[in-house]
Amino acid sequence: MADLFSSDAPPTANSQRPLADRLRPAALAEVIGQDAVLGPSAPLGAMLSTGRLSSMVLWGPPGVGKTTIARLLASETDLHFVQISAIFSGVAELRKVFAAAAERHRSGGGTLLFVDEIHRFNKAQQDSFLPHMEDGSIVLVGATTENPSFELNAALLSRAQVMVLSRLEDDALSDLAARAEALTEKVLPLSSDARRALIEMADGDGRALLNLIEAVQSWALAEPLDTAGLSARLARRAAQYDKSGDAHYNLISALHKSVRGSDPDAALYWYARMLEGGEDPRYLARRLTRMAVEDIALADPQAQTICLGAWDTFERLGSPEGELALAQAVIYLALAPKSNAGYVAYKAARVAAKKTGSAPPPKHILNAPTGLMKDQGYGSGYAYDHDAEDGFSGQNYFPDGMERPGFYQPVERGFERDLAKRLEYFERLRAKRAQS
Incomplete structure (x- = not known):
């Protein structure tokens, strides 16, 4: 068995070149993946x-x-x-x-x-x-x-x-490993499971795989290594992750969309990938809080509190214990009812505010601390809601002449179901007050 995995032949000048250089394709048709x-x-x-x-x-x-x-x-x-x-x-x-x-x-x-x-x-x-x-x-x-x-x-x-260009899939990396074995005339001294583990260690990087193969082929082994033996001798390639680069934005996008898509397992996976890449947990805490505000909002008002509590727990415990609190927030957010109704309403209100420019509030809801302001009609006709029937006056609070918009449209999920009922209740009262 030893003859299969090692060679006593003296190294040639060509064999001293790195394997990645010796295996470089000679034509575009030979490029893998x-x-x-x-x-x-x-x-x-x-x-x-x-x-x-x-x-x-x-x-x-x-x-x-x-x-x-x-x-x-x-x-x-x-x-x-x-x-x-x-x-x-x-x-x-x-x-x-x-x-x-x-x-x-x-x-x-x-x-x-x-x-x-x-x-x-x-x-x-x-x-x-x-x-x-x-x-x-x-x-x-x-x-x-x-x-x-x-x-x-x-x-x-x-x-x-x-x-x-795409990261190399496992099939392409397997083909590359086979080419390396054919060129060097050395079969990798690995079990089938260990061979798959070696492919995974390369993480889509062909050059990294060839460097790993070169290391493995340099070992003088009497028997093939299993996965545990391989892992003991080789360090897994660090995952590609640049905290200020493209991978950073791709992974936070994947985490955000997994939460929005109510998939706690996928959300945890991308959360873990970012931590493994060295991401600052405080950045993740901030983004999780943003998800609670943007994608869950009033469908589950507790979500924001959960995120702020997890953030505070991390600050108190530090890493790695505090990261568990953030992981629990990830799970909670993924399973919470979703609504962007508040976000949509906020953006619509900003658009309306820009269009109406400097239109003043109606005079009946303005304070009148001076006699001149009273003479101008400030505060005239204001109905104090606590004195009104049902505690609701139904007065107009938009600028005079502005058509009443309907910015906030709650969804039939979570706590917003209750808010939708409240909106309907006040709309009925408003219509009733308008008729009286």
Whole structure:
């Protein structure tokens, strides 16, 4: 069994190169897991079939082949490949690249300029690409893990297509693992369950998987490892999560919509994902309170109190104990009756307030602390509701001439069922007072 999992053959110069480099595809057809972009009828495939390549931005998580695709695009279109990183490059280097590309263009050649982490360039640096894209001296291929809509300026995006690359699914990662075994002529010394665990450790990142495989293949083992043995030797790859980036907004959106959709299990999952990524629990406490106000509101007035109590508990207990209080708030919110009637009413009232400008309140509800104000009719005709039948006068409290709106429309869920009955009751009384 030992011969199957280890080799006494001396390392060659080629074998000293990282596995990810040795396994780099030699043609676009060999790229794994990106058929939605590279397939014959997909955006890049269709573009290549015409023999013309336009500028683009490759947007996707780490380890899905952005650099490899850019290199292969240059190869398959006979363009000179130039690679720079927005992290390390400045204005001086950009000028050299542009000058060399212009000279190449005058000689009848073309340049594919690959800019890694293009979102790190500021607006002025991004704008510097525009004239060279327009005169054809460069085909720009930018790579980013961040949402281009937020990180790249409109002028650049208007001249480049955005190609969305996906995290590698488990099937694609399994194919990649098989390729690695064929190239190295070493079968991974893992049980079937451990092999699946290795795929999961990569978390959709092909480069991470190949690094893990390289580590596993370096072990001299007499027997295959099970999942426990693998976990003891390897650390799981940290989940992709940037607290100020795209993953942050995607996960909080998933948490919010899971709560709104009354799915406590999904809500807990996304809550846990954010905590595992290092999110500040105070940020989550604030967002949970917002969900209580925006999506539950008066259907369950207790929801806001639950969130504020969980927030206070976290501040008193700290982490990790306080995070349990927030988790319980997540469950409560997900299972609470939902209503955005208050939110809708508030927005409608703001719109109406803008339209009516500075229309004053009707004079009968204005105070009259001076004789002059009394002479002007301030407070005249005001009906004191406590003295009225049923404690309700039914007077108009909107500006004179303004048609009475109906901003708040409670739903037939939770406590708002009771509020709807109260509204109906006062509407009947208002109609009765109007007839009398």
